[in-house]
Amino acid sequence: MAYTILIWSLISAILASILILASRIINARKNRNKTAVGFFHPYTNDGGGGERVLWCSVKAIQEENPDLHCIIYTGDHDATPQNLMARAIDRFGVKLLHPPKVVHLYRRKWIEESTYPRFTMVGQSFGSVYLSWEALCKFTPLYYFDTSGYAFTYPLARIFGCKVICYTHYPTISLDMISRVRERNSTYNNNTLIARSRWLSHCKIFYYTLFSWMYGFVGSCTHLAMVNSSWTQSHIEKLWRIPDRIKRVYPPCDTSGLQVLPLERPTESPNIISVAQFRPEKAHPLQLEAFSLAIRKLDADLPRPKLQIVGSCRNKSDEERLQNLKDKAVELKVDGDVEFHKNVMYRDLVKLLGGAVAGIHSMIDEHFGISVVEYMAAGAIPIAHNSAGPRMDIVLEEDGQPTGFLAQNAEEYASAILQVVWMPETERLKMAAAARRRAGRFSEQRFYEDFKAAIRPVLCHTDK
Template identity: 25%
Template sequence: MRKIKVAVIAHGLGMSRGYSGEGNIYKSFFEMLEERKIDYVTISFAKPYDTSIPSIYTLPFHLPKLDKYQRLLTYYTAKKVKPDLYLNASGVPIPLSEIAPHVIYAGAPSIANLPSKYTRSLFWKLYLLPFRLVINKIKDEAKKAKIIANSRYSAKAIAEVYEINEPKVIYPPVDIEYFQRAYSEEKRENFFVTIGRIERGKMLENSIFLAAKSGVKGIIIGSLNEKDYLNKLIKLKRELNADVEILTDLSREELLKVLSRAKIYFHATIGEHFGIPVIEAMASGVIPIVPKESGAYEVVPEFSYSDIEEAVILLKSLLEKENIELRREMRNRALNFSKENFKRNIFNEISSIIF
C-alpha cells in the first residue's frame, strides 16, 4: 500500500453532490494540500459523489441521510489507513490519535447546550442519543487530538462539552473575491435579505417575524432541503401579512444580483456556530444584523440583536441612510476571512506534523 501523507476526514462527500459551508472546508483542505504537492486521500463512510478525488469509503453507495451518525461511522473507514496525519473536517473527535496525529476543525458539538434544532424537540434529542452513549470516548480523543474551532463561540462550547481548554480559533474560508463582485457604492433598495438552507434548523421564520413587525420587505434565499418547512413558511407569511419573497435554489449569479440591490442582511439562525452568509453579505457591501447568541456576533457585535424587537430597531435605523462608509467598512472587514488566509493558517498548524 502506498504511503499516505494526509487522510482528510470528510464524511459529507458521500452525502451530497454539492458543497455546503462544510463542503467548502473540504475543498479548501484539498486545495491547500494540492498547492503544496502533499499526497492525500479523503475518508468517508459512504461512497463519495465526486469521483475525481482519491478516496476510501466503507459503504458502496451514497447515503444522503443520517449526517451525525456518519460523522461517527467514518471511524471505521479511517482506521483502515495509517497516514502521517488525520485532518478531520467532520468535526467529531473519533478515536484516531492512537493511529496517527489527529487535527480536527470543528464547530460547536451538536450535544452542546446551545440553541439549535437538536435542543428544540424530543425527536432530535433522541436522534443524538448515540453521541451521548459514546461521549466518554469522544472526550478522551478530544484531550489527545489537536482541535481548531471555527469561532470563539464554538471554542467555548467545545471546551465545555469535552472538558478541555478552549481551542485555537481559525475562522472558515469565504469566497470574498466572488462576492465582492456585488459591491458598489450606488444607491440601494430598502429591503433585507436572509440566506440559509430551507430547513427547520435555520430558523427562517425569524425573517418573516422581522418583516411583519417592521413593515420592511424581506427576501429569503436558500437551497430547498425541506418542502414541508417551505410550506410552513409560506403559510406563516400569509397569516402575518408579511412582505417576504422566498427564492429557492438560486444560481450564484442570481444570488449576487439580489445582494447587489439589498441594504441589509438579516441572519435568522440563533446559535449558529459562525454563519458564512454573513461574511458573503459583507463582502457584497450589505450591512449585517446578527444574533448575539452566535459566532457572527464576533464579527459585527455593533449590529447584533437579542430578540426580534431589537432587530426591528436596528433594521429601521440602518435603512434611514445609504451608509456608504459603513458599507465600505463591512467590505474591508470581510477581507480577513478569505480562503487564502484560511489555507495559510491551517497549513501553519499542520506543517510541523507532516514535515
C-alpha cells in the same frame, strides 16, 4: 446441557467477531496509504459553510504538500472526482489543483436525523462510528481529516493508525445547551414538553452531562483541532481539555470576490437577503415574523422592502421546512414581498448579495457566521443574532464605526430592518464601508495562511 451449549456458542460468536474486527484493523493498518489524507465529509452537497471549508482545506493541502493525495469519503453516490472539482468552483469559487479521489459510503443513513426520532444526538454520534468503519475499511489513509464534526470517529481512526485532524465548526454539545435545559427554555433542541417538566428536564440534564463527558473523551483523541471562532474555541477547550492542540482558524469567506461589488444599491425597493441552509437551528420563521412586523410598521410613503431567502436543501426534511416557510409567508400575508431561492449557484448568490442593502441572520449561538461576513463584504449591512460568533468576532466596530446590528427577538429584528430602510443613503454607505473593512479580517487568503501554519507540524511529523 442445551443452555451450556448456547452460552458457549454465544461466547464463540463474540470471540469470532472480535477476531474478524481485529484482523480487519491489522490489515488496514498494514496497508495504510502513507501518502493520503482522507476527508470524512459524508454530505458533499450540503452547500453550506462546512462544504466551503472542505474544498478550501483540500486546496490548501494540495498547495502545502503536493505529494499527498486527497480522498473524499462521501455518501453522495453520484459524486465523482470531476463533478466534485466542478462543484467546488461553481458553488464556492474554489479552484482545486487537481480532482480529489472519491470513496463512496453506503451506510450514511446511520447519521441521518430521521433515523433517530429520539436521542438523536447520541444516535447520530454512534452512527458516525459505524459509517467511519465503512470508510476506513475501504481506504485507510495516514491522515484522517474530519470536516463535519463527527468527533466520535476519532478513537476509531486512531485504532486504524491514522493521525487525526479536525476542523470543528460547532461543538456537538455545548455548555450553553445544558444551561438552557437547566433553565427550562424551549428551543429547537429542547421541546416545550421537556421544558415544562421538571422531571424530564432533570433527565435531559443527566443525558447531556453524560454525553458531554463522552464527547470530551473522544474529542481529546485528535492530534490537531482547528476551530472556527472564539466561541467554539472556548467550548472545545473546556470540553476536550487539550488547549495545546487547539488552533483558531477563521473559516474562509469570499471577501475579495464580494468586495468589488459597488456599495450603492437600488433604493426604490430595498432588498434584504437571508443566506442559510434550511435547517431548524437557522430560525427562518423568526425572520419572517420580524419582516412581517417591520412591514406593518412601515410608513406608506417609504419604499417597501423585499426579503430574499436563499438556502440549500440537503434532504426531504429540508424540503419540508422550505415548504413550511412558504406557507408561513402566506399566513403572515407577506408572500408577495418574500422570494425563496433554493440551491443557487455561486454566481447567482453574488448577484443577489450585490443588490441587497442588508443581510439577516437569526441562528442562536451561530458558531461563526460565514453568511454574516459575506453580507459585510458585499456591502449589505448585517442584522445578526446577538450571540456567539457574530457578537464575539464579527459585528464589532471597525475604526470606531459601527458595522451592523445585533438582535434577539422579532421586535429587535424588525427595529433593525426599519433602521436600515429609514437610514439616509450617506449614513448607510458609511456603515457599509466600515462593515466591508471589518470583513477583510476573515478573507479566504487569511484562512489559507492560518490553516497551513496549523497543519504544518502534523504533516511534517514523521510516521512512527
